[in-house]
Amino acid sequence: MTEIASFAIEYRRFLDPDGQAVQPLPAFAQDPADLIPLYRAMVLTRSFDAKAVALQRTGRLGTFASSLGQEAVMAGTGAAMRPEDVLLPSFREQGAQFLRGAAMTDLLLYWGGDERGSDFAGPREDFPICVPVGTHAAHAAGVALAFQLRGEARAAVCVLGDGATSKGEVYEAMNLAGVWRLPVVFVVNNNQWAISVPRERQTAAQTLAQKAIAAGFGGVQVDGNDVIAVRDAVERALEQARSGGGPTLVEAVTYRLSDHTTVDDASRYRDDAEVSARWKDEPILRLRRHLTDAGAWSKEDEERLIAECGEEVEAAAEAYLATPVQPVESMFDWLYAELPGDLAEQRAGLVAEAGLAGGENDG
Amino acid sequence: MAEIALVEAVQLALARAMEEDETVLVLGEDVGVNGGVFRATDGLLARFGDKRVFDTPLAEALLAGISVGLGAQGFRPVTEFQFMGFFYPAIDQVANHAGRLRNRTRGRLTCPIVLRAPFGGGIHAPEHHSESFEAMFAHIPGIRVVIPSSPARAYGLLLAAIRDPDPVVFLEPKRVYRAPKEEVADDGTAAPLDCCFTLREGNDITLVTWGAMVQETLAAAETLSGQGVEAEVIDVATLKPLDMATILTSVEHTGRCVIIHEAPLSGGFGGEIAARLADRGLVSLTAPVKRVAGFDTVMPLPRLEEHYMPSARRILAAVREILEYA
Ligand SMILES: Cc1ncc(C[n+]2csc(CCOP(=O)(O)OP(=O)(O)O)c2C)c(N)n1
Ligand SMILES: [Mg+2]
Numbered sequence A: 001m002t003e004i005a006s007f008a009i010e011y012r013r014f015l016d017p018d019g020q021a022v023q024p025l026p027a028f029a030q031d032p033a034d035l036i037p038l039y040r041a042m043v044l045t046r047s048f049d050a051k052a053v054a055l056q057r058t059g060r061l062g063t064f065a066s067s068l069g070q071e072a073v074m075a076g077t078g079a080a081m082r083p084e085d086v087l088l089p090s091f092r093e094q095g096a097q098f099l100r101g102a103a104m105t106d107l108l109l110y111w112g113g114d115e116r117g118s119d120f121a122g123p124r125e126d127f128p129i130c131v132p133v134g135t136h137a138a139h140a141a142g143v144a145l146a147f148q149l150r151g152e153a154r155a156a157v158c159v160l161g162d163g164a165t166s167k168g169e170v171y172e173a174m175n176l177a178g179v180w181r182l183p184v185v186f187v188v189n190n191n192q193w194a195i196s197v198p199r200e201r202q203t204a205a206q207t208l209a210q211k212a213i214a215a216g217f218g219g220v221q222v223d224g225n226d227v228i229a230v231r232d233a234v235e236r237a238l239e240q241a242r243s244g245g246g247p248t249l250v251e252a253v254t255y256r257l258s259d260h261t262t263v264d265d266a267s268r269y270r271d272d273a274e275v276s277a278r279w280k281d282e283p284i285l286r287l288r289r290h291l292t293d294a295g296a297w298s299k300e301d302e303e304r305l306i307a308e309c310g311e312e313v314e315a316a317a318e319a320y321l322a323t324p325v326q327p328v329e330s331m332f333d334w335l336y337a338e339l340p341g342d343l344a345e346q347r348a349g350l351v352a353e354a355g356l357a358g359g360e361n362d363g
Numbered sequence B: 001m002a003e004i005a006l007v008e009a010v011q012l013a014l015a016r017a018m019e020e021d022e023t024v025l026v027l028g029e030d031v032g033v034n035g036g037v038f039r040a041t042d043g044l045l046a047r048f049g050d051k052r053v054f055d056t057p058l059a060e061a062l063l064a065g066i067s068v069g070l071g072a073q074g075f076r077p078v079t080e081f082q083f084m085g086f087f088y089p090a091i092d093q094v095a096n097h098a099g100r101l102r103n104r105t106r107g108r109l110t111c112p113i114v115l116r117a118p119f120g121g122g123i124h125a126p127e128h129h130s131e132s133f134e135a136m137f138a139h140i141p142g143i144r145v146v147i148p149s150s151p152a153r154a155y156g157l158l159l160a161a162i163r164d165p166d167p168v169v170f171l172e173p174k175r176v177y178r179a180p181k182e183e184v185a186d187d188g189t190a191a192p193l194d195c196c197f198t199l200r201e202g203n204d205i206t207l208v209t210w211g212a213m214v215q216e217t218l219a220a221a222e223t224l225s226g227q228g229v230e231a232e233v234i235d236v237a238t239l240k241p242l243d244m245a246t247i248l249t250s251v252e253h254t255g256r257c258v259i260i261h262e263a264p265l266s267g268g269f270g271g272e273i274a275a276r277l278a279d280r281g282l283v284s285l286t287a288p289v290k291r292v293a294g295f296d297t298v299m300p301l302p303r304l305e306e307h308y309m310p311s312a313r314r315i316l317a318a319v320r321e322i323l324e325y326a
Helices: A032-057 A071-080 A094-100 A104-111 A136-150 A168-180 A227-242 A272-279 A283-293 A299-321 A341-356 B006-020 B044-048 B060-072 B088-098 B134-138 B151-163 B213-226 B244-254 B269-280 B302-308 B312-323
Strands: A086-088 A156-161 A184-190 A218-223 A248-253 B024-028 B053-055 B076-080 B114-119 B144-146 B168-173 B197-200 B205-209 B231-235 B238-240 B257-264 B290-294
Touching: A032 A071, A032 A094, A032 A104, A032 A227, A032 A283, A032 A299, A071 A094, A071 A156, A071 A184, A071 A227, A071 A248, A071 A283, A086 A094, A086 A136, A094 A104, A104 A299, A136 A156, A136 A168, A136 A184, A136 B060, A168 A184, A168 B060, A184 A227, A218 A227, A227 A248, A227 A283, B006 B024, B006 B044, B006 B076, B006 B151, B006 B168, B024 B060, B044 B053, B060 B076, B060 B088, B060 B114, B088 B114, B088 B134, B114 B151, B134 B144, B134 B168, B134 B238, B134 B269, B144 B151, B151 B168, B197 B213, B205 B213, B205 B244, B205 B312, B213 B231, B213 B257, B213 B312, B231 B244, B244 B257, B244 B269, B257 B269, B257 B312, B269 B290, B290 B312
Parallel strands: A086 A156, A156 A184, A184 A248, A218 A248, B024 B053, B024 B076, B076 B114, B114 B168, B144 B168, B205 B231, B205 B257, B257 B290
Antiparallel strands: B144 B238, B197 B231
């Protein structure tokens, strides 16, 4: 017998759950002060998520997907990207979107049921969130092909879940990226759950990272609660992609501490004990320990940051709540570059109806 | 000017569009070296190179999905699906993404893509190679559905589809891919994407159709003319958006309408046209609206295929029935 293929999957971690370095830190993490923006990004995301859940609970926001416990995946990915790269998020990557410059008000507007929330300022070429699981992997390949054709040193970053890796389309996209060496990075947020289906019921593969091997490129597993490891891995993958070295899959191993969304009740399918046990691994605490041990973070710093983030989120929520509803006819106005005559009639009917109803929807 | 076939007109329009706009790309299975299984992309790789023409891996959802990504980045991919029967996995991308991207980002990202597929029966093709499910696409908001039925219209409509800033599903009736031929001026003139073509004028009955059924319908109209019945024949060509005005105007002076399509009857697009006639044209009608369509069966394999396909004979029978109403 001749062995014609073999592989190994690397697992990378820089900080252990106590915040202690387990190996020399990458350059960007040498000076603890440089890690404060990452820390801030995670705290801001947690603060935003808490507010969004509260808004939903009080009937002021639609269904929302919190990223509780996965803030390091979002912050690490967002921080690794350059402005000119393009992010294709799934639906709980708000933390990465904020670092890219998307406004909290806009994302609240989206989850509040207003399309204008996806017309965010900032990263204008970034995709809106993707609800049909995994379907955006192919878009990422298309975006990456556009960069490659124009000879631009840019890359696409597709963030998807552990559940999404079971979708055929995700493999189709990875396969193409491998063949054409597309400048794309697939970041898998392995939060152990796809609603109620645990990771081990999703695939018999030992890792999700190894799915890249079949597609002919490298996959790496990182501790997804170690923001340094996530940023480092995504940064390296992006450098490789931008310089023509092709795609990478980064599997960030983390844990979904929240319900799947605000309409989910995770106690139906997992033990509270499992969740409590995972709290000791959570990413914010880990980086805080590291910063505190290095003398770069104090109780006062923490209090100030929490207050600051709280204010920022409050202001965004107020701006969202104060945004008037769109005119009803806007449901027609962005369907096509120019509204076909066929639809003009339906639009006119709606406008007339809204007028009769007293125009209570007027933006 | 030489006479060319529909498939050659597609090729001509693709070459013209690629010549005039370097963001136009051609993607699909076997579209490069092989020039497509029907040769619709023949010669494009040699002429425009491998940065414009791409043989992709075999994955239909991917084909539509990368087109969405390229479209959002300002490219104009014209993507071939080898046969309509293999388009199903990509409908997800059309309905969930292509047709929605402009709307859901309020115009920030758009999707100027064309998804081409040969469709329909009548060429004794293997299983899964003869379906017509244009009505499924016509149900999807935010896209256009275009079906040429002659070489000249294929040329003009494809150019228009490629230049259009929104996603277009472009379905090519493969039964008339090679014949009949006609003269096509390669002058870059696009056809309108929102109006029917009246192919024959007449005052006695309106025959509404599209795709390969245009030929059968014209043949039936010819026979009727010999019998003293003048049929107006309308090629819908753009199912979505639908130009109902042309159909209504015709029915105003004929008072009668038969709709012919090859796709199964129930839920077929003929039902939409009939419903709109009932809504807006009832006062003009002197007889019921009749549909001649494929059966609600699985498309039979080639030995029974001709019994499935609506024929001139079936069209004539329907017309006679409708003409019997006073
Ligand atoms: C194609 C598709 N199937 C089902 C759903 C419903 N759904 C939404 S999220 C989800 C689980 C996704 O799990 P995973 O990919 O691990 O991402 P996570 O939610 O854990 O971030 C499901 C089944 C969907 N949105 N899209
Ligand atoms: Mg998951």
